[in-house]
Each structure stands twice: as structure tokens, then as C-alpha cells.
Amino acid sequence: MQYDFNTIPARKGTFCVKHDMTREVFGTEDLLPMWVADMDFKTPDFILDAIRKRCDHEVLGYTFAPDSYKMAVLNWFQKRYGIATKWNKMHFIPGIVQGIAFVLQTFTVPGDKVLITTPVYPPFINVPHRTGRIFVSSPLKTVNGRFTFDFEDLERKAQGCKVMILSNPHNPGGTVWTKEELSQVGDICLKHKVLVISDEIHADLTYPEFHHTSFTTVSEAALHNSITFFAPSKTFNMAGLASSVCYVPDEEIRKTFFGFLDHNELSLGNIFGYYAAEAAFAHGEEWLQQLLEYLQGNINAAEQFLKENCPEITFMRPQASFLLWMDFRSWHLSQKDLERKLIYDAKIGLNNGTDFGPEGEGFMRMNIGTNRETVMEGLRRICSVRS
Numbered sequence: 001m002q003y004d005f006n007t008i009p010a011r012k013g014t015f016c017v018k019h020d021m022t023r024e025v026f027g028t029e030d031l032l033p034m035w036v037a038d039m040d041f042k043t044p045d046f047i048l049d050a051i052r053k054r055c056d057h058e059v060l061g062y063t064f065a066p067d068s069y070k071m072a073v074l075n076w077f078q079k080r081y082g083i084a085t086k087w088n089k090m091h092f093i094p095g096i097v098q099g100i101a102f103v104l105q106t107f108t109v110p111g112d113k114v115l116i117t118t119p120v121y122p123p124f125i126n127v128p129h130r131t132g133r134i135f136v137s138s139p140l141k142t143v144n145g146r147f148t149f150d151f152e153d154l155e156r157k158a159q160g161c162k163v164m165i166l167s168n169p170h171n172p173g174g175t176v177w178t179k180e181e182l183s184q185v186g187d188i189c190l191k192h193k194v195l196v197i198s199d200e201i202h203a204d205l206t207y208p209e210f211h212h213t214s215f216t217t218v219s220e221a222a223l224h225n226s227i228t229f230f231a232p233s234k235t236f237n238m239a240g241l242a243s244s245v246c247y248v249p250d251e252e253i254r255k256t257f258f259g260f261l262d263h264n265e266l267s268l269g270n271i272f273g274y275y276a277a278e279a280a281f282a283h284g285e286e287w288l289q290q291l292l293e294y295l296q297g298n299i300n301a302a303e304q305f306l307k308e309n310c311p312e313i314t315f316m317r318p319q320a321s322f323l324l325w326m327d328f329r330s331w332h333l334s335q336k337d338l339e340r341k342l343i344y345d346a347k348i349g350l351n352n353g354t355d356f357g358p359e360g361e362g363f364m365r366m367n368i369g370t371n372r373e374t375v376m377e378g379l380r381r382i383c384s385v386r387s
């Protein structure tokens with residue numbers, strides 16, 4: 001079956017963050033929203049049908065994770081990431097950012113240090129900060145058009161930290177870390193007793209030339225010193241449902257963390273999340289393959305368009321996911337002026353680079369998880385305001 005990614009439903013007026021919160025975020029509704037990381041594509045029918053079918057029963061009472069859901073998750077993990085495990089090492093999590101906050105509450109106290117590598121998905125900065133933890137940042141390096149770690153700096157900064165939050169693959173760079181990179185991160189963190197949170201929400205969106213490595217699979221050090229988060233929400237465009245999971249192979253860490261979750265009544269989950277996730281994992285492979293082909297087409301088209309029309313703007317070619325980390329430094333504008341120019345002159349809503357850390361100065365993040373026509377329109381708007 002050929003899926004249609006060119007036709008996108010109108011989302012405005014559905015209380016969706018991307019289209020309906022532009023006034024709060026950008027100060028205006030008169031712009032093309034290409035920011036928050038969900039896609040404009042229709043959530044696939046096999047997921048919507050599963051939700052509709054569950055509705056036919058007409059009672060939506062308290063629900064726990066069905067066995068068929070657990071099997072679908074475990075099969076997906078085994079097939080795609082080579083993780084053979086049992087459900088008792090996994091746990092429902094309403095959302096990954098919430099999961100990160102739960103880990104910080106379980107394993108740290110206010111004043112403790114949390115290691116991150118910047119630029120990075122803003123909640124990795126904000127959650128530690130807002131909960132009274134101190135974030136310590138190790139800036140990433142750009143080598144051959146992709147991010148990599150500055151291991152010397154990382155090791156120095158790891159000393160005295162309690163937890164590291166790792167985006168694997170990386171948002172905003174779309175970098176798929178190699179096994180060697182992850183293994184080195186694992187060794188450094190074990191040596192300095194830093195518990196690793198591996199946030200693998202973008203894993204399924206890894207493009208076919210690359211290989212996602214789940215952090216737990218790189219070494220014994222990583223396996224016994226980590227908590228991995230995973231979700232179908234980005235992959236199948238169902239971020240409005242609570243349907244994330246965490247995987248904790250180490251018994252001691254698991255007892256402590258699952259204890260926190262259970263004591264805080266965070267175990268039951270969301271009825272539609274379970275049915276939707278099961279359908280996604282059981283029937284989603286073909287759709288996902290076609291989605292990735294379409295998104296790669298968007299990335300190629302964006303690269304070509306910029307080369308021909310606005311060659312001074314480039315982006316880090318993502319190895320995973322639908323986000324472009326765009327480099328506007330050649331325009332020589334302050335971040336405030338760049339933001340203003342894009343919002344009010346180009347009328348486009350992108351994520352501001354400095355929200356991802358100070359290394360984001362001169363950058364913006366563009367979401368191309370939409371149809372090609374919209375991607376082109378966004379790029380035309382950007383190019384129309386070059387001086």
C-alpha cells in the first residue's frame with residue numbers, strides 16, 4: 001500500500017500546540033508554524049482504527065497495560081534494536097520529559113549537578129534548572145557535518161555530576177551516535193558514577209544509511225548504569241497520547257526508579273495510549289519506511305533549494321528525524337534581530353537556536369515533518385528576507 005504524505009489535514013483550531021499556540025510563543029498568528037516537533041501528517045489509519053475499535057466498547061474505565069501491548073513493544077525492541085528483554089524491566093511513562101523529571105527526583109536532590117551536551121532539546125536544560133538542579137554543559141563539536149562529543153571536556157565536566165541526560169539520536173542535530181561514541185560516554189559516566197538517561201524518542205526515525213544504537217547495548221558499563229526512554233509518539237505522530245516506556249536493565253536502579261513510579265501512582269497508563277502503541281508497533285513498519293523515504297525527499301529538496309536560492313544558509317544534514325539545525329550566522333544578525341526578521345518579515349515560526357543553549361547563537365531549528373509544498377513555502381519565506 002502506498003501512503004499519502006502530500007495531503008495534510010488542517011490542524012488549526014484543534015488545540016494543537018504547533019498551529020494554535022503561535023500567539024503565545026511568537027506573539028502573532030500570522031506565520032507559518034514550523035517549530036514544535038510533531039508532524040503534520042495524518043496519524044496512520046491502523047492506529048486510528050485501533051482507537052475507534054476500543055471506543056466501540058463504550059466503557060473507558062481504569063485500564064492497565066494489555067499483554068498484547070507488552071508483546072508488541074518487546075518484539076519491536078528485539079527486532080529493531082537487538083534488545084531481548086522481559087516486560088518486568090520496562091515501565092509505562094506518561095511522557096519522556098516527565099520521565100526525565102522523575103529520574104531527577106529519584107536520584108538527585110536540589111543542588112546536585114546534571115550533565116548535558118549542548119546545543120540540546122531545551123527541556124534537558126530547563127527541567128534540571130526549574131527543579132533546582134545545576135546543569136553542567138559540555139558543548140558538542142561539529143566534525144564532518146555532524147555533532148560529536150568533546151570527550152576530554154565531557155570527562156572533566158562529568159566529575160561531581162549525578163546524572164547525564166543524553167539525546168540519542170540527537171535533537172537538534174539529528175546525529176545518530178556511533179557505538180564507539182556511546183561506549184566512551186558509558187565508560188566516562190561509569191567511572192565518575194554518573195547515571196545516564198538515554199532519551200531514544202527519535203530512534204525509529206533513523207534514516208536507512210545509519211544505524212541507531214541503543215545505549216544499553218554498547219557495553220556492560222552502559223547496561224548497568226542507565227535508564228532508557230522510548231516512545232512511538234514522534235515516529236507515528238501520536239504525541240497527544242501518553243504512551244512512552246522506560247527500560248531499566250539494572251536491578252538496583254530499576255527497584256529504586258520503579259519504586260518511585262509505583263509509589264507515586266504513575267503505573268496505570270492511558271487506555272488509548274496502549275491501544276494506539278500496540279497498533280503502531282504491530283502494523284507500523286511499512287508506513288514508517290515510506291515516511292522515512294518521504295522525509296528524506298524533504299531534506300534533499302531543502303538542501304537543493306537552499307543551494308540554488310540562498311547558499312549562505314546551510315543546515316546539518318540529519319541522520320535521524322525531521323528537524324533541520326539551520327545556520328544563519330552568515331547573515332550577521334543578533335539572535336533577537338534574526339528572530340524578529342523571521343517572525344515578522346518572513347512570517348515563519350522556527351525554534352530559536354539559543355533555547356538549545358548558548359551554542360545555538362545564529363541558529364534556528366526548522367521542522368520539516370510536513371508535506372513538501374509546506375517545506376518549500378517555508379524556505380521561500382526565509383529566502384525572501386535575505387539582505
Ligand SMILES: Cc1ncc(COP(=O)(O)O)c(C=O)c1O
Nearest residue numbers: 037095096097098121167171201
Ligand atoms: C529528544 C526529545 N525528548 C523528548 C521529547 C518529548 O517527549 P515527550 O513528549 O514524551 O515528553 C522530544 C520532543 O521533541 C525530544 O525531541
